[in-house]
Amino acid sequence: MPQIPTIPGAVVPPHSEQGRWLKSHVARLCQLEHERFPGSQPISFALQHLQQLEQRDYWVCEKSDGIRVLFFLQTDLTSNTQAVYLIDRHNDYYEVPGFWFPHHERRKEPLKDTIVDGELVVDVDPVTKNETLRFLTFDCLVVDAQNVMSRTLDKRYGRLNEWFYRPFSVMMQQLPQMATGQAFDIKVKKISFSYGVEEVFQTVIPALHHGNDGLIYTCVETQYTPGTDPNILKWKPPSENSIDFKLVLRFPPLRSHPSRPDYHAKPFFGLYVYCGQEQGQPKYEPYDELFVEDEEWEVMKSSGEQIDDRIVEVHWDSVTSHWRMMRFRDDKPHGNYRTVVENIIQSIADGVEKDALLERSAAIRNAWKARQARSQPPPQRAPDMRALSNGPSAGHPPPPDVPLRYGPLATSCWSRVSGPEMFAGMYR
Secondary structure: OOOOOOOOOEEEOOOOOHHHHHHHHHHHHHHOOOOOOOOEEEEEEEOHHHHHHOOEEEEEEEEEEEEEEEEEEHHHHHHHEEEEEEOOOOOOOOEEEOOOOOOOOOOOEOOOEEEEEEEEEEEEEOOOOOEEEEEEEEEEEEEEEOOOOOOOOOOOOOOEEEHHHHHHHHHHHHHHHHHHHHHOEEEEEEEEEHHHHHHHHHHHHHOOOOOEEEEEEOOOOOHHHHHHHEEEEEEOOHHHHHHEEEEEEEEEEEEOOOEEOOOOOEEEEEEEEEEEEEOOEEEEEEEEEEOHHHHHHHHHHHOOOOOEEEEEEEEEEEEOOOOOEEEEEEOOOOOOOOHHHHHHHHHHOOOOHHHHHHHHHHHOOOOOHHHHHHOOOOOOOOOOOHHHOOOOHHHOOOOOOOOOOOOOOOOOOOOOOOOOEEEEEEEO
């Protein structure tokens, strides 16, 4: 499995004065009535979404296998100082020093409060094997203290590039020594039109230096929506679709003391589904069983890690008809909500393979171009003077009776309908 990065920086105590102020400030910037994680979440791609790609404009990009975080740049205008925070899905804040972002117009002034969306990944150089922690941005919520969540994706992506990334990139080229104090590199993720998915498969994904976890389709014409957004589609091959459960171990009783668990025996690996909050506490219900080989259990025990009560990512093995473990997801506060689990299972049963996605690209492109043609105004044509001379009887309405605003037109000596019959010795 690809390496899951560790979020850099110092954790801001969530109940501290700083932590409370940061959450309330982010809520104000995002114009939200709550202080929860403001990031959007996709839904799983299913068969019916192929038609949705034909009906509306979507952009597509590869889904990196990393940690989803929001990048929050907070600027103090009284001192022109900046602080950078990464916000994970637990809604924890990590303060990361060493960054400075210039204003997009006044390069000697700081960029004001900004929140961008992206993923932390570990890029591994294929030759040197050197690892680089990198933040890949793909959307923005606030830039230069302006909330852009209500704007369409193309406008938000433009602000992300022109106001946030380009000035920073130019500065880094001029002052490369600044990179030594930064905890990670920053790039903007390449995005393609939905019908250009073949290029993503053939060119973009093979060139990655980190793991890939499928595709993300985002509707161009909709706004940025915190929480689950049905206009963002996460595609994976059906065989690679995964679900996050809470893993609960239950050991059999000792034969000699049935009231005590036998911790030397192989336990039952229960998968529990997240059912939301109940009286302020997360509620889980039993859902299914994780299949673990005896050899795998021995490896788990020898690792010395806690196994019980952790979020685990699993996939369905259609050959053995069992849920199989992929990895622990300590970066996620809870497993998938039960309705999300049902949707993912539906996408597994009714999933779309890569070939079907590619085959539909031509129809998606034709539908996109047809919408584009309908949205453009018709080209302006020169008026037909013959038709105009024929008047209303030729099918043209009479001119409107509009009073003159500036008085009558002055008589011109060059006019063919007024002026003297002879001018400068020449007849008209």
